[in-house]
Every structure is written in structure tokens, then in C-alpha cells.
Amino acid sequence: MSWFKRIKTGITTSTKEKKETPEGLWYKCPSCKNITPSNEHMQNMYVCSNEECQYHEKIGSAEYFEIIFDDNNFMELFPNLSSGDPLNFTDTKKYTDRLRDTQKKTGLKDAIRSAHGLVEGEDLVIACMDFSFIGGSMGSVVGEKISRSVDYCLEKKIPLMIISKSGGARMMEAAFSLMQMAKTSAKLSLMNEAKIPYISFLTDPTTGGVTASYAMLGDLNIAEPRALIGFAGPRVVKETIGKDLPKGFQTSEFVLEHGFLDKIINRKELKTKLAQLLKMLNN
Numbered sequence: 001m002s003w004f005k006r007i008k009t010g011i012t013t014s015t016k017e018k019k020e021t022p023e024g025l026w027y028k029c030p031s032c033k034n035i036t037p038s039n040e041h042m043q044n045m046y047v048c049s050n051e052e053c054q055y056h057e058k059i060g061s062a063e064y065f066e067i068i069f070d071d072n073n074f075m076e077l078f079p080n081l082s083s084g085d086p087l088n089f090t091d092t093k094k095y096t097d098r099l100r101d102t103q104k105k106t107g108l109k110d111a112i113r114s115a116h117g118l119v120e121g122e123d124l125v126i127a128c129m130d131f132s133f134i135g136g137s138m139g140s141v142v143g144e145k146i147s148r149s150v151d152y153c154l155e156k157k158i159p160l161m162i163i164s165k166s167g168g169a170r171m172m173e174a175a176f177s178l179m180q181m182a183k184t185s186a187k188l189s190l191m192n193e194a195k196i197p198y199i200s201f202l203t204d205p206t207t208g209g210v211t212a213s214y215a216m217l218g219d220l221n222i223a224e225p226r227a228l229i230g231f232a233g234p235r236v237v238k239e240t241i242g243k244d245l246p247k248g249f250q251t252s253e254f255v256l257e258h259g260f261l262d263k264i265i266n267r268k269e270l271k272t273k274l275a276q277l278l279k280m281l282n283n
Contacts, residue, residue, distance in 0.1 A: 031055040045267045056224045056267055058204060061113040061128035064163055068126065068271050074117030077125070078148050081141045082109045086176055095172040098134070108133050110141035111166070114149045116158065120275035122282065125153050128163040129210075137170035138210050143180025146214060150187040159197040159278060164215040168208015181213035188217050197281040199274075202252065202261070204228050220277065222263045223252035229260075 027041040028034070032053040040049065041057075045067055048055040066072045082099070089095040103109060111133040116125045127149045129136045146162065153160045169177040191198045200218030202211075204227035211231050215221075223229060230237070230250035238245055248254045255261050265273050 027057075029053060029055050047267050054225060054266065056204065056226065058131055058165070060130040060132055061108075061115075061163075064128050065113075065115055065117070065126065067267065068119055068124075068274065069115070069117035070119065070121070074115040074126075077114040077116060077152060078145055079113070080109060081145060083139050083141045083173070085172075086140075087172070087174055089172040089174075091172070098172070102133055106130065106132050110139065110145075111136045111170075112142045112145050114145050114152075116152070116156075119271060119278060122275055122278040123156070123158045124161055124274075124278060125149055125158050126161045126163060129165045131165045131167075131205075134170060134172075136166035136210075137168065138166055138177055138180055138208075139170035139173045140176050140180065142170075143183045146180075146184045147187045150191055153196055154190060154194055157194075157196060159199065159281060160191060161199040161201055161274070162214055162218075163201045163203060164206040164210050165203045166206060166208065166210040168210060178209065181209050184214040185217060188214055192219075197278075199277065202227055202229050205233075207231065207233060216260065219281075220262050221260065222265050223255070223261050224267060225252060225264055227252040229255045 024038055027036050027038045029036075029048040029050065032048060032050050032055065034048055034050040034053060036049050046057040046059050046063065048057075065074055082103070085095045085099075087095075108130055112127055112129045114125065114127045116123070118124070127146050129142070149160060152158070169180075171177070188198055197219050198217070200215055200221045202215055202221065202223040204224065206215050206223075206227065206229045208231060211229065228250055229252055232240070234245055234250055237249075246254070252261060252264050256264055
């Protein structure tokens, strides 16, 4: 049989169809472009294996709970809270449709989950934001879950940790969203009065009304390396003031240098360092 067959548009050869490589087998670091097997990247807690890079990939509440809680064992708190649509808001689609579609896509009820578990034997409540849910935007459910988590901590006398990852307030809820800044700040002041520790953990990105409220109110404010932390984003700030920004502006390293953070902790050391902090604070 001839290898080639002449046709009007050119020459073809009969070969077996090329098999496509399954997606998701490899991870390419967006910072240094280093390529590693996805399973190794996951085992490395989603941190780039290049020691000179150590880029921290964005992860959600499920991954943080697995990293922090002993044996990934925890009790989720207030799991069924879901936003309403008090303003009958519509932009490119109805807010109710956007909520339903995002809940179906992510498997989440809203942009935050709260859970109670142990960290090397120490009790801790974690309220962790999920950026995959409408950019981790702070709506009424985020404020309500944080408030209820504070009440739970006050009742049980357990420290609270909030993991922030957000683009800011949720515009679809307008003033209802902005009210959560005052609501959460007031609730956290009760933690201070009761002398129950509150740890704020800032990850990439932490911006807008979240930064302007509970993210910066911790007894300890800690962050991941190279996280974007600020109120408005660097592009907006540059356009507003009309000047070039300092190198590394609004990275966690820059914020630490200017006194707004207590410590930067690599994700691979997070559980160990957190357990040490809890033992120290509880004593």
C-alpha cells in the first residue's frame, strides 16, 4: 500500500491519529515558568518547587483546611448560609442567576467557609475565603459567617483565624456589602475584650473593604510571601496619583517593611508556625 495519496489540495499520508496528552498532568509556574508534575505540586502545598521562586499558587478553603487541620478533620460551621438579592440587581445577568451559576460551578454556598478543628492538638476556628466565588467578594453572607464564627469562639473560648483572599466588597449588594465592614469590625472588638486571640492571615490578593476592615485587625497579622495586599490595586493607585510606584509596592514584603504586618510565613511552614503561635497565645 502506498504511503502517500495525491489529492487536488495536496499530499496526505495515512497515519494513526495522535493521542492527546491528558490535561492537568503538569503544572507550569506563572512566575518562573518551572514545570513540575501536578501531583508533586499538590504535595508541595501548591508552592513552586524552584527554591529561588517559591511562588504560592492561589488555593481555596478546602486546600487550606487540609493543610492546617490535623488529619483534615474538622466540623464546618453554618454551611448553608446563602445570599439573597435585596436590590434585585442586574448587570450582565441577574444576581440571582449569577449566584446560582457560581454555586453550581464551585460547589460553594458563598465566598467564605468556617470550620472548627485541631492544629497539632490546639483548638482553632478558621473562616477561610474562596476567591473562586465571585472574586472572593465580601457580601452579607461573608459578614454574617464571620460574625457567627466570633460568637462561636466567644462561647467556646477558642481562637479565631480569618484567611483573607478577596477583591473587596460585592457590588451586587451595594450598601449591604459595605455594612459588613463595620459589622465584622465591631464583632472582632468583642474578641479583644474577651482576650481571645484573633489571627488574620492575608493571602493573594487581599484588597478593598476586606483590607479596610477585618483583614488588618488581627492580634497578629501574618501573610503569605508576595501576596498582593492593599485597598485599591496598584494600577488604580498609579492612575490616581499620576506617579510611578515603588518596586514591590503592595506586596506582603513591602507591607511588612512598612509596619502593617507582623510576619510572612511560607505555606509549607504554616501549620507548624500556627501551632506554635496558638500554644504561646493560649498560655
